[in-house]
Amino acid sequence: MRRFTVTGLCVPSRNYMADTGEKISRIMQFVERGDYFSINRGRQYGKTTTLALLEKRLPKEYHVIRISFEAVSDSMFETEAGFCQGLLYLCSNYFRERNLPGSEIWVDDSVITFNLLDAFLSTVCQDKMFVLMIDEVDKSSNNLIFLKFLGILRDKYLKRNDGIGATFQSVILAGVYDIKNLKIKMVQAGTHQLQDGEKRINSPWNIAINFNVDMSLNEKEIASMLVEYENDHKTGMNIKVIAKEIRAYTNGYPYLVSRICQHIEEELGRDWTLQGIQKTVNRILVEHSTLFDDLFKNIESNPDLKELLRDLTVGERDRRYSIDNQTVHFASMFGIVEERDSLVAIHNRIFEVRITNYFVSERNAQKNGNGIISSSLIRHVTANNRFDMPLFLGKFANHYYEIYNNKDIRFLERECRLLFITYLKPYLNSIGFYHLESETREGERTDVIIDYLTEQFIVELKLWYGEVAHEEAYERLAGYLDCKNKDVGYLVTFDFRKEKNVGKPQIGWVEYNGKKILDVIVGF
Numbered sequence: 001m002r003r004f005t006v007t008g009l010c011v012p013s014r015n016y017m018a019d020t021g022e023k024i025s026r027i028m029q030f031v032e033r034g035d036y037f038s039i040n041r042g043r044q045y046g047k048t049t050t051l052a053l054l055e056k057r058l059p060k061e062y063h064v065i066r067i068s069f070e071a072v073s074d075s076m077f078e079t080e081a082g083f084c085q086g087l088l089y090l091c092s093n094y095f096r097e098r099n100l101p102g103s104e105i106w107v108d109d110s111v112i113t114f115n116l117l118d119a120f121l122s123t124v125c126q127d128k129m130f131v132l133m134i135d136e137v138d139k140s141s142n143n144l145i146f147l148k149f150l151g152i153l154r155d156k157y158l159k160r161n162d163g164i165g166a167t168f169q170s171v172i173l174a175g176v177y178d179i180k181n182l183k184i185k186m187v188q189a190g191t192h193q194l195q196d197g198e199k200r201i202n203s204p205w206n207i208a209i210n211f212n213v214d215m216s217l218n219e220k221e222i223a224s225m226l227v228e229y230e231n232d233h234k235t236g237m238n239i240k241v242i243a244k245e246i247r248a249y250t251n252g253y254p255y256l257v258s259r260i261c262q263h264i265e266e267e268l269g270r271d272w273t274l275q276g277i278q279k280t281v282n283r284i285l286v287e288h289s290t291l292f293d294d295l296f297k298n299i300e301s302n303p304d305l306k307e308l309l310r311d312l313t314v315g316e317r318d319r320r321y322s323i324d325n326q327t328v329h330f331a332s333m334f335g336i337v338e339e340r341d342s343l344v345a346i347h348n349r350i351f352e353v354r355i356t357n358y359f360v361s362e363r364n365a366q367k368n369g370n371g372i373i374s375s376s377l378i379r380h381v382t383a384n385n386r387f388d389m390p391l392f393l394g395k396f397a398n399h400y401y402e403i404y405n406n407k408d409i410r411f412l413e414r415e416c417r418l419l420f421i422t423y424l425k426p427y428l429n430s431i432g433f434y435h436l437e438s439e440t441r442e443g444e445r446t447d448v449i450i451d452y453l454t455e456q457f458i459v460e461l462k463l464w465y466g467e468v469a470h471e472e473a474y475e476r477l478a479g480y481l482d483c484k485n486k487d488v489g490y491l492v493t494f495d496f497r498k499e500k501n502v503g504k505p506q507i508g509w510v511e512y513n514g515k516k517i518l519d520v521i522v523g524f
Contacts, residue, residue, distance in 0.1 A: 313436065
């Protein structure tokens with residue numbers, strides 16, 4: 001019986017898998033052209049599975065060698081002899097483990113220098129089209145020897161294109177770190193110290209083509225996996241609706257897609273409904289996994305990354321996307337952010353909420369008990385399985401007026417979104433779910449979408465910039481409600497005017513362009 005999996009290689013005979021045949025066909029074209037390239041994507045992004053599927057799809061005239069540095073000893077990367085013999089052993093073992101002919105070709109104890117390896121590869125590749133796939137190329141903490149090997153491949157590739165000698169038909173490298181950033185990884189790990197004039201970026205792989213295949217799963221690909229599952233289990237799910245909702249939460253991040261499906265199947269009694277997905281997402285938001293462990297390890301160890309992600313979640317949202325910015329490039333490489341309308345955006349809703357929760361918990365640890373919310377108040381707001389949004393917003397406005405009135409205004413202007421989410425989170429209590437609107441509108445992304453069981457609320461958070469700007473906020477929110485087929489919305493404005501007479505929060509309903517808007521002005 002097949003099942004969903006989030007660990008290791010996905011195998012069609014044992015696991016439910018998305019049909020990524022169109023992606024594999026595009027990659028096959030690169031191989032057929034004799035291209036060299038790297039597949040650099042975040043943790044658990046389906047790189048290994050993609051290589052395995054490509055291996056099976058390539059025609060017989062291509063002799064594939066698919067190896068991995070995952071379990072290789074670091075000693076292989078200490079000397080030329082160790083690397084040369086280690087590489088030949090991995091190649092030979094590939095054929096031997098699969099009972100394929102050709103393992104003996106890759107055994108030669110005399111190949112102990114890169115010059116000898118160069119000559120050896122010319123000989124074995126003379127009459128056969130070998131395709132070398134190396135997975136987990138960034139696993140070793142000391143990659144200088146490997147970078148020298150890439151230099152050999154580069155030289156042989158250029159000579160082959162000039163009609164001199166033979167080499168691999170195609171070389172595919174897979175890992176999280178881009179090859180040109182392996183030296184940066186070594187510096188961070190403390191295994192290499194840059195010498196005077198030495199560049200942080202490497203160039204031995206500048207022969208590689210740009211691998212521009214989108215490896216996230218689209219709705220059609222997610223649906224293909226659900227169709228196979230539904231054929232086996234007959235749950236009656238609406239495949240199109242469920243695939244769209246999974247895509248909305250995950251943006252197609254393969255691990256997150258599979259984890260949602262796995263949780264619904266194995267831990268939620270096959271609740272293939274929108275509410276089942278919401279319950280599953282709330283579970284993912286609090287569980288441990290290597291994906292999230294790596295995410296927060298990177299945040300804790302990289303102050304610039306932490307600042308970037310803080311701006312994108314609870315702070316300002318006007319960070320322009322530039323791949324030349326090392327922090328943006330690093331976050332993109334790990335699949336944490338992506339480019340969206342020329343701006344930096346968190347890759348998916350689950351990452352966005354989980355990272356936001358991280359900053360909320362960090363603030364809670366610093367606020368010394370301020371803002372503790374009573375359980376009775378939470379029960380009033382969430383009575384009868386309904387979320388009383390007007391009551392919640394009224395309590396929020398009064399609560400923060402009392403606590404933060406006449407406090408550091410400059411600080412509060414930066415923290416208003418964080419204050420709101422910090423206050424909101426206890427009310428949701430693993431039943432509801434919030435996310436920060438992922439669509440950009442005129443460079444602004446300020447909406448908080450709150451789902452509570454079958455209800456959805458759209459809240460616009462703004463700073464006070466005058467009556468004209470406030471009127472424009474009505475117009476934007478009304479237009480957005482129209483896009484979402486909603487008649488009711490909520491506008492929360494943080495008013496920091498020093499010259500005004502400080503008073504209690506102002507709350508009232510406004511009719512605007514056929515929409516009802518609860519206008520909440522929070523004074524400080």
